Amino acid sequence: MTTDTPARLLTLLSLLQTPREWPGGELSERLGVSRRTVRRDIDRLRELGYPVQATMGADGGYRLVAGKAMPPLVLDDEEAVAIAVGLRAGAGHAVEGVEEASVRALAKLEQVLPSRLRHRVSTLQAATTPLTSGDGASIAPETLTVMASGVAGHERLRFAYRSGDGTESRRLVEPYRLVSTGRRWYLVAYDLDRDDWRTFRVDRVSEPFATGARFAPRELPTGSAAEYLRQSMRRRQETYEFSVTFAAPAEFVAARLPGWLGVPEPVGDGGRCRLRGVSGDAVEWMAVRLAMAGCEFVVESPEELVRCVGELGGRLSRASTGASGG
Numbered sequence: 001m002t003t004d005t006p007a008r009l010l011t012l013l014s015l016l017q018t019p020r021e022w023p024g025g026e027l028s029e030r031l032g033v034s035r036r037t038v039r040r041d042i043d044r045l046r047e048l049g050y051p052v053q054a055t056m057g058a059d060g061g062y063r064l065v066a067g068k069a070m071p072p073l074v075l076d077d078e079e080a081v082a083i084a085v086g087l088r089a090g091a092g093h094a095v096e097g098v099e100e101a102s103v104r105a106l107a108k109l110e111q112v113l114p115s116r117l118r119h120r121v122s123t124l125q126a127a128t129t130p131l132t133s134g135d136g137a138s139i140a141p142e143t144l145t146v147m148a149s150g151v152a153g154h155e156r157l158r159f160a161y162r163s164g165d166g167t168e169s170r171r172l173v174e175p176y177r178l179v180s181t182g183r184r185w186y187l188v189a190y191d192l193d194r195d196d197w198r199t200f201r202v203d204r205v206s207e208p209f210a211t212g213a214r215f216a217p218r219e220l221p222t223g224s225a226a227e228y229l230r231q232s233m234r235r236r237q238e239t240y241e242f243s244v245t246f247a248a249p250a251e252f253v254a255a256r257l258p259g260w261l262g263v264p265e266p267v268g269d270g271g272r273c274r275l276r277g278v279s280g281d282a283v284e285w286m287a288v289r290l291a292m293a294g295c296e297f298v299v300e301s302p303e304e305l306v307r308c309v310g311e312l313g314g315r316l317s318r319a320s321t322g323a324s325g326g
Contacts, residue, residue, distance in 0.1 A: 012041050021061040084109055084121045107148040139203050146208045150175040159208035174215045177225035181260040188225040190218055199232045239280040240302050246273050248295035256293045283308045
């Protein structure tokens with residue numbers, strides 16, 4: 001019999017989160033309490049925000065249903081390990097649309113994982129190799145979770161950083177936001193040693209750790225971390241501005257290209273659209289990504305991208321001719 005009410009409520013909640021209906025009598029036996037106590041515990045869970053539905057009948061059943069908000073979940077060891085491994089795999093490679101939420105969830109989960117489960121997660125991940133597209137840099141999930149915790153807790157971070165030209169340095173920063181471009185992670189932070197805002201490619205960060213020193217968040221000059229990153233990339237010599245016109249509506253193109261490239265704008269009657277933006281990616285990769293939109297397009301600038309698209313088209317055309325002739 002479970003006499004500790006909080007422990008009994010957690011056990012009851014764990015049972016109800018299994019996708020089935022539990023007869024009142026079976027719950028009573030599982031918990032070692034009376035049916036009246038089960039009914040009182042159900043009422044307590046409802047007061048806490050868990051939408052427990054009761055069914056009428058001789059034995060009366062209970063099940064957890066969808067509510068207006070997401071209540072806390074109770075996970076067993078196997079479920080916690082499975083979720084942590086999945087989040088780690090997704091966080092290590094930027095996945096457009098879910099990447100930032102994955103990192104936040106991973107940081108919360110790893111904060112409360114018992115040491116025995118952390119070891120299982122690390123062992124399982126070390127024994128597996130993901131098959132990825134190779135478009136983005138791989139990042140240790142621990143690096144992202146340390147940074148995400150620093151952002152959430154307003155805690156200063158120290159880390160080693162390697163710049164694009166290979167220069168090594170140590171940084172002390174006030175982390176503001178993590179931003180994913182769909183292929184890479186960036187940290188927008190206030191660099192205390194340089195007394196200015198900076199962006200850091202997370203795949204160039206090593207040995208990050210939280211100092212324990214809290215800070216009051218500063219006001220970002222642009223108001224948006226994503227916009228600050230765009231402006232920062234535009235100022236760098238390695239980036240370039242591009243302009244492309246597609247023979248398709250803006251909605252069609254937007255659904256087939258990553259959002260970090262920009263938002264297509266309708267041209268004329270809406271049957272065409274134009275995409276303008278800034279990128280730091282190789283023009284070869286950009287040419288392939290534009291072709292994946294699945295419609296006709298014309299590159300207006302830069303000239304290097306125009307040439308690259310022409311060369312790519314020629315190679316693909318020759319490859320197609322060779323295949324049909326053989």
